[in-house]
Amino acid sequence: MFDGLIAFAGAFSAFANVTTLFNVGWATLIGIVIGALPGLTATMGVALMTTLTYRMVPEQAILVLISVYVGAIYGGSRSAILLNIPGTPANAATTLDGFPLARAGRAGEAMGIATCASVIGTLIGVLFLAAVAPALAEFALNFGSYEFFWLSIFGVVIAGQMTSFDDALKGWIAGFLGLLVAMVGQEGIHAEPRFSFGNSDLAGGIALIPALVGAFGFAEILSVMKNRAAEMATRSVERVLPRVSELWRYKRTIGRSGIIGTVIGIIPGVGEDIGAWVSYAAARRSSKERDQFGKGSREGLIAAETGNNAAIPGALIPALTLAVPGSAPAAVLLAAMLIHGIRPGPLIMIEAPTFVYQVVWMVVLATIAMGIFGLALTRPLLTILRVPRERLMPVVFVLCVIGPYAITQRLFDVYVMLFFGIVGFILREMKYPMAPLVLGIILGDILDKNLRRALVLSDGDLTPFFFRPISAVLWITTLLIVLLALPPVRNAATRMMRWDRKP
Amino acid sequence: MQARPHARADLITGLVFVTLGFAVGIESYNMPRLEERSIDPWTAPGLVPGLLGIVIAVLGGAMALRSILAGATRASASGDTDAAETRSARTRLLLCLALCLGYALVLVGRAPFWFATGLFVFAFVAIFEWRLDDDRQTRAGKLAAAFALSVAASLAIPYLFETLFLVRLP
Incomplete structure (x- = not known):
């Protein structure tokens, strides 16, 4: 377990140079601005940057993308605090206490607390990334086709369950629709086109980035333009830097939220937004000041911002070691790694061990840049938030058109973006979560190839699917998730637990 | 019910x-x-x-x-939402959709990218900032701002993508 931490120190020397620092600086700043602007999410930012950086050296390109990712998740706290609109879905929990603080004239304090909590949260996640990723990659070497099949189903089911708005059924439908989208185009074993209807563009398949830019970019533009414009809570800020004693007072909340955020990040497809909500709920349950939650509690703000940023390194762990993203932005990052010739998966610690530790350093550097910019550039960021949506959204849509086109130079990808934008908007309006859909698009190929390979290996015998140890853990967990989502089973389980607690 | x-x-x-x-x-x-x-x-x-x-x-x-x-076949729940706001939201949504689709499906690929982008940005800003009760001076100011933004976008975006990042545009 400690091999990771030792190698982590060694990887820095090969990676530290002026270009790295320059790229971290501008990319993190752009990430913060992207995150701060409602209508531009972290997923969209990383997807757009993938097109901008695909001519760069792989390490630098991934560094830029990670910096944008880290910056954007943090940047979303600005609009959450000042406008009561989460800049990215990850900052939804931040609005609960951030906005009341801003309205009470303590916007600077709220932004300072959010910055420090985000920095600490990411660093807690980084420790886990350095320590857990190599161990998980080694463990994943035991995975065969049976296990990867169950991992795909488990990923879609748990992401559907945890990201849906109290309605697992909609989450699962979104996940299985994602898997179905991945079936379009030539399949991976015999190169036979599926659902292409004689169209050569469809035979090429639905690429992830156009679909993501549609679902997280165009759909977001439609949402922003449909909703009423937000009013800023304050136009001036006072002191931003929080006192160390104040942060120390909430050390337990910070530690707990960091761990919760990281663990939630590791779960496939369940990203920063859920990391923040679960951390927030845990903090409220154990807080002495729980009546202050939702009214401007500093502890609530700390929990939300620590939780969402800790989920970033957490989401990178399965992306690197299993090629299964822990969040939607991590899914884009995964696609970008493949574009740059890096093959994430169980073999990564054998094929490119240095890269894993470089990723760790990338997150650390982006976190430092995020902290510096976050505390130093409060007023310029306030100015950016004053840009009216009517002037910002057309420019964002132009970027949504360029992004999908730039990689393959096909107008078909622009049409894919439009399709996913409109469908994504309708699904979101009807409370279908987008994260399982994205995860499904990624996992579709893994599911397809591994189910068929496994059936060939077992000659149609289903026993190995259920009785190999890792497979058994995965399918039993999946089954429990499904059963516990059914109201009669859940109610019965709750009754049993209550009965059990009675003396 | x-x-x-x-x-x-x-x-x-x-x-x-x-x-x-x-x-x-x-x-x-x-x-x-x-x-x-x-x-x-x-x-x-x-x-x-x-x-x-x-x-x-x-x-x-x-x-x-x-x-x-859950009662899908029964009378639907009466919404307590503001009808005027709902109508306004729907208009904004359809307008945004029409402008975006017009740009991506009609202009992009047929007209030069800088021109298509400039036209789209100008139309989007001008239409969404248009208020019936604006006086002539305010309206002129808004149109000038929309024009300035469209010129900036049509020059800066191709420069950023094609020249700095060597990315091809439609």
């Missing part, structure tokens, strides 16, 4: 998913089995999409059934 607000929409989408699932199932069943290539039947291309079609049809059916039990 009133239904849950989303119940009717859920019933419709549930039925759409059932139809989609069946359509996918039938299309998958009709996919080539590649027997002439003597492939293992377990690797038939239609196997996994067919199973996914069945799962989507089942989940869609569960959604439709649940929405019927």
Whole structure:
């Protein structure tokens, strides 16, 4: 377990140079601005940057993308605090206490607390990334086709369950629709086109980035333009830097939220937004000041911002070691790694061990840049938030058109973006979560190839699917998730637990 | 008795998913089995999409059934939302959709990118900032701002992507 931490120190020397620092600086700043602007999410930012950086050296390109990712998740706290609109879905929990603080004239304090909590949260996640990723990659070497099949189903089911708005059924439908989208185009074993209807563009398949830019970019533009414009809570800020004693007072909340955020990040497809909500709920349950939650509690703000940023390194762990993203932005990052010739998966610690530790350093550097910019550039960021949506959204849509086109130079990808934008908007309006859909698009190929390979290996015998140890853990967990989502089973389980607690 | 607000929409989408699932199932069943290539039947291309079609049809059916039990066939719940705001939101949405689709489907690929972008940005800003009660001076100011932004976008975006990052534009 400690091999990771030792190698982590060694990887820095090969990676530290002026270009790295320059790229971290501008990319993190752009990430913060992207995150701060409602209508531009972290997923969209990383997807757009993938097109901008695909001519760069792989390490630098991934560094830029990670910096944008880290910056954007943090940047979303600005609009959450000042406008009561989460800049990215990850900052939804931040609005609960951030906005009341801003309205009470303590916007600077709220932004300072959010910055420090985000920095600490990411660093807690980084420790886990350095320590857990190599161990998980080694463990994943035991995975065969049976296990990867169950991992795909488990990923879609748990992401559907945890990201849906109290309605697992909609989450699962979104996940299985994602898997179905991945079936379009030539399949991976015999190169036979599926659902292409004689169209050569469809035979090429639905690429992830156009679909993501549609679902997280165009759909977001439609949402922003449909909703009423937000009013800023304050136009001036006072002191931003929080006192160390104040942060120390909430050390337990910070530690707990960091761990919760990281663990939630590791779960496939369940990203920063859920990391923040679960951390927030845990903090409220154990807080002495729980009546202050939702009214401007500093502890609530700390929990939300620590939780969402800790989920970033957490989401990178399965992306690197299993090629299964822990969040939607991590899914884009995964696609970008493949574009740059890096093959994430169980073999990564054998094929490119240095890269894993470089990723760790990338997150650390982006976190430092995020902290510096976050505390130093409060007023310029306030100015950016004053840009009216009517002037910002057309420019964002132009970027949504360029992004999908730039990689393959096909107008078909622009049409894919439009399709996913409109469908994504309708699904979101009807409370279908987008994260399982994205995860499904990624996992579709893994599911397809591994189910068929496994059936060939077992000659149609289903026993190995259920009785190999890792497979058994995965399918039993999946089954429990499904059963516990059914109201009669859940109610019965709750009754049993209550009965059990009675003396 | 009133239904849950989303119940009717859920019933419709549930039925759409059932139809989609069946359509996918039938299309998958009709996919080539590649027997002439003597492939293992377990690797038939239609196997996994067919199973996914069945799962989507089942989940869609569960959604439709649940929405019927929640009152989808009864009178829908009366919304307490502001009717004027709902109308205004719908207008903004349709306008945004029309402008974006017009740009991406009609202009991009047919007109030079800088021109298409400039025109789109100008039209978007001018239309969304247009207020009937604005006086002539305010209106001129808004149009000038829209024009300035459109010129800036049509020059800066191609420069950033094509010159700095060597990315091709449509």
